[in-house]
Amino acid sequence: MKSTRVCSLLALLFASAVSAESYVIGVENLPFAPHYSIDQQGRYQGFARELFDRFASHSGVQLSYLPLPASRLLAALLEGEVDFKYPDSGNWAQAQKADKALHYSQAVVAYVDGVLVAPKHQGHAIEQLKRLGMVSGWTPWGYQQGIEAGQIQLTYSDDLRTLIRQTLKQDTDGAYFNVVVATHYLDNIRARPGALVFDPKLPHTRGNFHLSTLRHRQLLQRFDRFLLECQEEVDALKDKYRVEANLDSEYMGVEQWKLDFLKRQKAKARLE
Structure with missing residues (x-):
């Protein structure tokens, strides 16, 4: 107070x-x-x-x-x-x-940019990520070496809506974007919560937004x-x-109701 x-x-x-x-x-x-x-x-x-x-x-x-x-x-x-x-x-x-x-302000809000994949592909090695989708103008930090070696093919989209659609259709193996924003879109606009999930084992970038002048x-x-x-x-x-929703957990960006559900499922599995 x-x-x-x-x-x-x-x-x-x-x-x-x-x-x-x-x-x-x-x-x-x-x-x-x-x-x-x-x-x-x-x-x-x-x-x-x-x-x-x-x-x-x-x-x-x-x-x-x-x-x-x-x-x-x-x-x-x-x-x-x-x-x-x-x-x-x-x-x-x-x-x-x-x-x-x-000149830059102090950090306003933290963010994470990373790859969202189909749940069944979560935890797979980066070598299995052959086609990476991203919005034009973004830089896929952490993936440059694989791209330059020809191991990862980039597919560009004009916006998040197209990026998510391509990944849901399996035209790409993963979608590189801001994790909270992509999850918010899936949960609240596309109405497909959990259809794609952030994979914390793949390269991702943490940073902060600032105000500049x-x-x-x-x-x-x-x-x-x-x-x-x-x-x-x-x-x-x-x-x-929820701009920093669960940024330090394995459930990064997940809506609270789904987070509670996943925790209950995990607890139930431990008892079986």
């Missing part, structure tokens, strides 16, 4: 001290729920939208969101078309950022303070949207 009171007090202080500050966050114009997506009216929504809206309220600033193609977003930041970019990471597009003094370092520092002082509020949002 203490951090919640501190968070509320900071909101009052910032609201009284700051006025008429307005900034634009450049965001990705693609479906990436539960992290973020764009609705039919072109409005940014999801975990990231609610998080930044709460920061704006606490800090007394005005934030607006400009959805852009992911390939255009960094250029928009560097050219001053937007004030901030989300998501971003110091590990991304390093060649394009080489001579730029970009070229010119507004002070506001970025205020955002970092918000993440720290309002940690309980931020954690509650993460739980609400």
Whole structure:
């Protein structure tokens, strides 16, 4: 409760001290729920939208969101078309950022990119992964050696929907994507929970999404303070949207009802 009171007090202080500050966050114009997506009216929504809206309220600033193609977003930041970019990471597009003094926030949310396979193929050796599906523009970290050696053939899709469909039809042996986002799509949009599962034994990448800016370092520092002082509020949002659902367990990304079911099945098997 203490951090919640501190968070509320900071909101009052910032609201009284700051006025008429307005900034634009450049965001990705693609479906990436539960992290973020764009609705039919072109409005940014999801975990990231609610998080930044709460920061704006606490800090007394005005934030607006400009959805852009992911390939255009960094250029928009560097050219001053937007004030901030989300998501971003110091590990991304390093060649394009080489001579730029970009600043990054503390970690906003953790993520895992990896391969989802049919349940019967979970735990198989990487040598059995012959055809890997992925969305255009993504880099399959951990699989470059097999790709260069001709052991893994890449199949590109325009979006997650096509990627998942190809893997369900067994046109590919696995789908490389953000694990929480792909699982959310299967559970809530495709209505095929458990049809594909994350394979933690295959190469996968852990990282964090950050907010970045070229010119507004002070506001970025205020955002970092918000993440720290309002940690309980931020954690509650993460739980609400399940953006970090079971990232440290074998059931990464699995909805809670299915997680409970799988645990019961495992407990039952031990008793037999």
